[in-house]
Amino acid sequence: MSSAASLRCRECGKEYPLSLKYVCGDCFGPVDVVYDYDSMGLNRNSFVSRPKSLWRYHEFLPVELSPESTELQAGYTPLVNSRRLAGELGLGRLYVKNDTVNPTGSFKDRPAALGVARAVQFGLKSVGCASTGNLAAATSAYAARSGVPCFVFVPYDIEPAKVSQAQAYGANILAVEGTYDDANRLAAQAGELYGIGVVNINLRPYYVEGSKTLAFEVAEQLGWEVPDHVIIPVGSGAMLHAICKGFEELRRVGLTDRVPRRVTAVEPAGCAPIAHAFQKGSADVMPVEAPRTIAKSLAIGDPGDGAYVLKDIRKYGGEVEEVHDEQIVDAVYLLAKSEGIFAEPAGGVTIAALKKLVEDGRIDKDESVVCYVTGSGLKTPDLLEGSLPRPTRVKPDARSLSQVIAR
Ligand SMILES: Cc1ncc(COP(=O)(O)O)c(C=O)c1O
Ligand SMILES: [Zn+2]
Numbered sequence: 001m002s003s004a005a006s007l008r009c010r011e012c013g014k015e016y017p018l019s020l021k022y023v024c025g026d027c028f029g030p031v032d033v034v035y036d037y038d039s040m041g042l043n044r045n046s047f048v049s050r051p052k053s054l055w056r057y058h059e060f061l062p063v064e065l066s067p068e069s070t071e072l073q074a075g076y077t078p079l080v081n082s083r084r085l086a087g088e089l090g091l092g093r094l095y096v097k098n099d100t101v102n103p104t105g106s107f108k109d110r111p112a113a114l115g116v117a118r119a120v121q122f123g124l125k126s127v128g129c130a131s132t133g134n135l136a137a138a139t140s141a142y143a144a145r146s147g148v149p150c151f152v153f154v155p156y157d158i159e160p161a162k163v164s165q166a167q168a169y170g171a172n173i174l175a176v177e178g179t180y181d182d183a184n185r186l187a188a189q190a191g192e193l194y195g196i197g198v199v200n201i202n203l204r205p206y207y208v209e210g211s212k213t214l215a216f217e218v219a220e221q222l223g224w225e226v227p228d229h230v231i232i233p234v235g236s237g238a239m240l241h242a243i244c245k246g247f248e249e250l251r252r253v254g255l256t257d258r259v260p261r262r263v264t265a266v267e268p269a270g271c272a273p274i275a276h277a278f279q280k281g282s283a284d285v286m287p288v289e290a291p292r293t294i295a296k297s298l299a300i301g302d303p304g305d306g307a308y309v310l311k312d313i314r315k316y317g318g319e320v321e322e323v324h325d326e327q328i329v330d331a332v333y334l335l336a337k338s339e340g341i342f343a344e345p346a347g348g349v350t351i352a353a354l355k356k357l358v359e360d361g362r363i364d365k366d367e368s369v370v371c372y373v374t375g376s377g378l379k380t381p382d383l384l385e386g387s388l389p390r391p392t393r394v395k396p397d398a399r400s401l402s403q404v405i406a407r
Helices: 054-060 083-089 109-121 134-146 160-168 180-194 204-221 238-252 273-280 306-316 325-339 345-359 398-403
Strands: 004-009 031-035 079-081 093-098 127-130 150-155 172-176 229-233 262-268 320-323 368-373
Touching: 031 204, 054 204, 079 204, 083 093, 083 325, 083 345, 093 204, 109 127, 109 134, 109 204, 109 238, 127 134, 127 180, 134 150, 134 160, 150 160, 150 180, 160 172, 172 180, 204 238, 229 238, 229 345, 238 262, 238 306, 262 273, 262 306, 262 345, 273 306, 273 320, 306 320, 320 325, 320 345, 325 345, 345 368
Parallel strands: 093 368, 127 150, 150 172, 229 262, 229 368, 262 320
Antiparallel strands: 004 031, 079 093
8 A cells, every 4th residue: 555645845845635636825835745665564574475577666656557558567676787898898796777678668657657657546537748759658658558548749850760669559659849848838838728637747756656666676676785887878867866765765765774875867868958057066957958869869969857956966976977979879779789789878877977987987886787788779770870890691591601701
């Protein structure tokens, strides 16, 4: 059973009942779900025979379980001990949290599963989202599973594979002639005008809770150890903030005894508003008007949780890194050939940042590192075209093989 108790403003602390509220009525701050941690009564053995999906942590999630929400089995993705990549980079303990293998191919299955389930429990008749692509597919899939119509608002120029994926799940796609921030504004208006449960806007407090499970799983998969250092890709910053909240909650209930010593946030250089604020030592994030990056999932010029990412990074003593498109492509390729994990650019940014930290001598070779790889390369199949050699052409005759395969 869920132990969710109320909503609380992140800024002024005012409490609200669990409702469709998403900004504080007093100060316009965002509101978060708070739990009755003392009633959870959990220990490490509590999880042994639970389902291998994010729903194994249901006490920490703000919805009641139903077959429609749980049967697609989002989460509990592999934590891959990446020995070959570690060896290549000269690191000791490196793990990749492979969230490319979620039901719709990205970590967005986690928040979408929560957002849609909560919309259904509120009795809303339709759902939707503003998306850079992955959330579109995830929300559409969970809406299809729950039998509710779905409206997704995307910038018109996102990758075609992501649009067709969402369309396959039967969603109505609204390709907005503008940036992600324009799509986001229009989705907010649609939510108000038509009573749509927009998972990452009016259902945001519930939606973000899904991404906390990225912290829970990593700790559990390491035998309830907390990694020294986690590296996280950032678009709006919602996932990074949720992962930090997840580690804090585990410590709060005594399942672990500390939080990570270091959190590194990564943005693509063509859309790095939080990195720029971090470099200037500023607490204010200045929006990027026209994002330009191959990591389109991260092209969010005005990140909603940007200021909270800065706070988290300062609290945990980390950095906000920016990586260039060429470094991202190299990293995608390096991860695929060393570990068999094919990421989209937004997932590859964490490996690019890791490589940069190693090259600059800014990482301790003995620390345990987890890189979150959050989206599948199958979503952006054109990415490596042009940078890879042509396939070797052979005649359909075994004799032609002697020229291309050494004995
Ligand atoms: C694959 C992938 N990784 C990371 C992110 C960033 O997540 P957030 O916007 O919560 O920072 C996104 C956002 O769309 C994404 O699609
Ligand atoms: Zn408030």
